[in-house]
Amino acid sequence: MADSLPTEFDVVIIGTGLPESILAAACSRSGQRVLHLDSRSYYGGNWASFSFSGLLSWLKEYQQNSDIVEESTASWQGLIHETEEAITLRKKDESIQHTEVFCYASQDMDDNIEETDALQKNTSSVTSSTTTKPLDSACLSEETHSLYATDHELPAKGTPKSDGEISLEVTDVEDTLAKEKYCGDKTCIHTVSDGDKDENKPIEEDNTDQPKRNKITYSQIVKESRRFNIDLVSKLLYSQGLLIDLLIKSNVSRYAEFKNVTRILAFREGKVEQVPCSRADVFNSKELTMVEKRILMKFLTFCLDYEQHPDQYQAFVQCSFSEYLQTKKLTPNLQHFVLHSIAMTESSCSTIDGLKATKNFLRCLGRFGNTPFLFPLYGQGEIPQCFCRMCAVFGGIYCLRHKVQCLVVDKESGRCKAIIDHLGQRINAKYFIVEDSYLSEETCSNIQYKQISRAVLITDQSILKADSDQQISILVVPPVESGTCAVRVTELCSSTMTCMKDTYLVHLTCSSSKTAREDLELVVKKLFTPFTETEIDKEELTKPRLLWALYFNMRDSSGISRSSYNGLPSNVYVCSGPDCGLGNEHAVKQAETLFQEIFPNEEFCPPPPNPEDIIFDGDDKQPEAPGTNNIIMAKLDSSDEVKT
Amino acid sequence: MSMEDYDFLFKIVLIGNAGVGKTCLVRRFTQGLFPPGQGATIGVDFMIKTVEINGEKVKLQIWDTAGQERFRSITQSYYRSANALILTYDITCEESFRCLPEWLREIEQYASNKVITVLVGNKIDLAERREVSQQRAEEFSEAQDMYYLETSAKESDNVEKLFLDLACRLISEARQNTLVNNVSSPLPGEGKSISYLTCCNFN
């Protein structure tokens, strides 16, 4: 496609993470000509999700010695006029560090597994391209295999589709039908109930007599690579949170489907248990005594409108929330639940913040299900893409794999007027939005970044077995020793479309004090046991087994004030990468704040006309309904009041 | 339109290089128009057309690329939950045919493996400028296990047929699955013996 980019825009946005994508949608929706670029071949930046082999190639990129990859780029120096100066952008992303991979699953190569996934054509020699393990990494256990990274080249042209597989499969059209009909309402969020839509069925396993615990091998994981959608950030959507509200208001929700998180878990005295959170849960709980149930109900009911009862907490505003809880006659058990599983705060958090968090949790309960959280099918990485689609639908232009070399600043006005891309092309715009990791070291020299510690685990069982194996769980593990952080654990089952059947995808997150492995390994050890060949028959094994683990640190640029960046023109706006929090509130707030700053008189992401209500009329090319002046040849059914 | 106005609803997604005529095909089918107003289809996410097949109302939700194919930047989420894909190339443009394997890879990776794919060679009204022979396209589509059809959005050749055949095909797939489910056969493939309802053919 020898198509060349237009060169005049209102807004150029660099980076396709969540805040940038929301902004792109908002700008495009309000009639701005938007160019949205990403230097990578995928959407989302550090908000992306990957198939298993996709993740391995992502890793490879960060493990490669950075100075080797210098592609031929057109030089830009000659393109800067005398009246201008350039602000160069970063050439290589440095927001990911300390990546460490551990493979525990059996590497048995004669599994007799056919390559049905065309994507995996080149990965048959799993052991061939080995990256080196960092020298300092003391292994999690002796059984740890060396690092494996598969070569994730796409197959040669003309690769046939997987042979006949399609016609064999039971389709889920009826499921889709039922769902679509049920959720026909335009403000509805699709929540898919358990069981349906599960196409994660490794066919080759069905007929064999497996032992009780299925043995998943590494080559099966590789073969089922595309069943995985592994998020770089692990977040959930509060069902009354800003992101859900925005998705519904802007109708972007129609591009995604969600599942309710099914369980809130707690980790206490070495045991994982389920936290009762709805009224029904509280009363049905077997762990709580009747007295405890009443005390808990009473306390939670108070939290729901604590502002109305200042007498109940006024005396404790100087105390920490955990100290406050001790005064409320809550048993240690209940204190633990409230502090770590409901408020999900650090012990040191203030009474007011704790009450606020508890209230927020309770407020979100029951909107879509039994817990206050939703998870997007196919992973969190879908969400930025959904906003990008909205931007494109309103005329925004998308270009991945497009590097920007520098911003061009007009010396006299001090304003940025253009970018120069890797082809040496100058693209003009009025406003520029840049994601933090694209800015050069020089621009960021005053900034002290925080870090996020992450682990991604593939396991063979849930951390808390239940009747259904399709559970989505969240667990906060309190700090192991003082000075360390609480670790947030999210366990996803295969029906979230993020991992293959008979596996779980587990995300661990905390704010870093050391490397990700150092921060998280202890918690991993408490909850899981490494997979080994010999133990397979022993029934004493109760913990889920680790098949594969990845640790990495991600830069947290969320708390940086605009003024900390050196020499940025006033019409260049900065979006931060993912923050450490559980929700997406930070990203949404940032996008809305920046949008209002740039376009103070425009509405932020108003609802678009519903395509179902567009009646085409050949003669009438004038749009009629207010607020839809971007519709060409479309007329809105005037009776339609778009409600949110 | 109220929810009860149809018996089936299917999501159909168009892909293929920019300029091959995807938007024209959709417009021709849903509105009977050619050429559509110049410029991109702004603000319209998908189009709806309800057709009646053997007395049943089938609502087709037809999604266009929103221009993201222009620089090879289609979002993965575009492919999710599509029931059918129409992969389009331009018979007067060899390049658009040569890009098909790349598109198939995207399908392979992001679409459901139960999706029905149709290959469409568009612009047959420009026969004198044809660069891709019908035979070559047929061989290719056969090897890839796809249906193949040649169309002209301009002359309205085969456009109705394309969407109606697809609708029939989707109905029979949906039906077959209901049948399979009813006889409670958990194993994939067992439904094979139940014959397709044959209200139409692709070729």
Ligand SMILES: Cc1cc2nc3c(=O)[nH]c(=O)nc-3n(C[C@H](O)[C@H](O)[C@H](O)COP(=O)(O)OP(=O)(O)OC[C@H]3O[C@@H](n4cnc5c(N)ncnc54)[C@H](O)[C@@H]3O)c2cc1C
């Ligand atoms: C965990 C939790 C989550 C909540 N989430 C929300 C929410 O998302 N949205 C919202 O609007 N409200 C929520 N609420 C508030 C709740 O729904 C009620 O508004 C509140 O509990 C008061 O109800 P009530 O006045 O009907 O009291 P009642 O139901 O009459 O209960 C009064 C007291 O009687 C006792 N009691 C009642 N039934 C039983 C039983 N079966 N076994 C033992 N003791 C019993 C309890 O001690 C209780 O405190 C939540 C409450 C809790 C505890």
Ligand SMILES: Nc1nc2c(ncn2[C@@H]2O[C@H](COP(=O)(O)OP(=O)(O)O)[C@@H](O)[C@H]2O)c(=O)[nH]1
């Ligand atoms: N002759 C002819 N031109 C067509 C046909 N379909 C589309 N075109 C033209 O091809 C160009 C691109 O069409 P468009 O639908 O925008 O392609 P898209 O980018 O795939 O959506 C336009 O100039 C159309 O007028 C066709 O069937 N015959």
Ligand SMILES: [Mg+2]
């Ligand atoms: Mg088009």
